Amino acid sequence: LIEARIRCQLSGIKKTSIMGKGGEASNIVASNIKLLETSEQKVWKSAYNPLDPNAPKLPSKSQVKASIPKRCFERSALKSFYYVFRDTAWAVALVYAVSLVVSTDIPPIFSLEMVKWIFVWNFYAFWMGTILTGHWVLAHECGHGAFSPNQTLNDIVGFIIHQALLVPYFAWQYSHAKHHRRTNHLTDGESHVPSTGQENGLDEHGERNSFYAILHEAIGDGAFAAVQIYTHLFIGWPVYLLGLASTGRNGADGAPLEEDDIMDHFRPGSKLFPPKMRAKAY
Numbered sequence: 001l002i003e004a005r006i007r008c009q010l011s012g013i014k015k016t017s018i019m020g021k022g023g024e025a026s027n028i029v030a031s032n033i034k035l036l037e038t039s040e041q042k043v044w045k046s047a048y049n050p051l052d053p054n055a056p057k058l059p060s061k062s063q064v065k066a067s068i069p070k071r072c073f074e075r076s077a078l079k080s081f082y083y084v085f086r087d088t089a090w091a092v093a094l095v096y097a098v099s100l101v102v103s104t105d106i107p108p109i110f111s112l113e114m115v116k117w118i119f120v121w122n123f124y125a126f127w128m129g130t131i132l133t134g135h136w137v138l139a140h141e142c143g144h145g146a147f148s149p150n151q152t153l154n155d156i157v158g159f160i161i162h163q164a165l166l167v168p169y170f171a172w173q174y175s176h177a178k179h180h181r182r183t184n185h186l187t188d189g190e191s192h193v194p195s196t197g198q199e200n201g202l203d204e205h206g207e208r209n210s211f212y213a214i215l216h217e218a219i220g221d222g223a224f225a226a227v228q229i230y231t232h233l234f235i236g237w238p239v240y241l242l243g244l245a246s247t248g249r250n251g252a253d254g255a256p257l258e259e260d261d262i263m264d265h266f267r268p269g270s271k272l273f274p275p276k277m278r279a280k281a282y
Contacts, residue, residue, distance in 0.1 A: 077148035080138065084157070087134040094131065098124045135161050143173040168241070171265040171281040175272060178248070187249045187256070190272075191240060241265045243272070252277075 049055055059067075102120045107113035141147045142158025155169075162169035179190040186194060197206070201213030208217050216224045239245045243264030250256055251263065251271035263272040268282040 075146055075149050077150070077153060080141070080147045080157075083134070084138055084161070087131055087138070090131045091128065091135075094124065094128055132165060136165055136167070139165070139167070139169065140176075143169070143176055168265045168281070171273070171277075172241070174277055174281070175265060182248070185248075190248045191246050193246055193248060243270065247272070 050058075098120060102117050107117050138147065139158040139161035142154040142161070145151055145154055147154045147157060155173075158173070159169040162172065175190045178188075179192070182188040182190065184192070184194055186196070201208055201210040203209050208214050215227070219227070236245070240247070241264065243262040247263045251261070252274040253271075257263065257271065261271055264270050265272065265281070268278040270281070273281050
């Protein structure tokens with residue numbers, strides 16, 4: 001599995017290398033990725049050390065941006081609204097189609113009608129969730145300013161769509177911008193913040209003592225991966241909005257959070273927000 005992932009990464013890097021200005025850097029990265037064989041398993045590690053004075057110089061952000069075609073930065077409100085109406089049409093069509101097959105009335109439990117009812121509503125839930133994820137992403141682009149060149153229009157559309165999906169648009173817009181400014185930062189990051197060994201149940205000697213660590217040891221890699229996928233995709237998003245997981249470790253004032261502090265997206269007084277954001281979050 002690890003070898004396959006690395007081949008995919010190397011393949012992607014090689015393809016990127018033909019783009020021009022970023023090509024040299026891509027080749028440098030590709031040439032410095034290697035496999036290390038241990039007595040127990042194969043692991044990969046980058047040989048590139050940014051602290052080494054002889055390390056090859058990587059391109060700057062401006063150089064990376066300059067290598068991207070100009071058309072990728074063009075924004076069109078007309079095209080964006082097309083996707084809004086298209087996805088909405090799909091959602092309406094699915095509601096209509098399912099209404100022709102089953103009703104919301106619960107049939108007798110021990111019957112073929114119940115089997116059909118369960119199957120159809122699970123089918124509906126899966127595909128409606130898939131369609132509405134498209135709406136969520138469109139509102140996400142509004143938050144990034146990519147929906148159209150007009151940020152006021154972006155905020156209006158994003159607010160309407162995200163509110164319909166029970167997402168606090170302006171609160172999320174603020175925390176998501178922080179997430180991109182401090183991606184994977186252990187204290188100042190926001191969402192997908194890497195957890196510490198202690199939080200995962202490891203002691204100072206690396207022994208598995210509690211929670212995820214013991215669960216991982218008990219059920220193995222495959223089953224643990226399935227648990228992770230379930231928790232991230234099924235309950236991860238609402239739990240994050242409630243401030244119960246994957247938030248930063250510092251409040252908006254830069255001070256470390258106390259043990260009982262919760263940085264949720266719903267209270268204007270949440271430590272997630274600086275004073276200037278509280279009225280907007282409300």
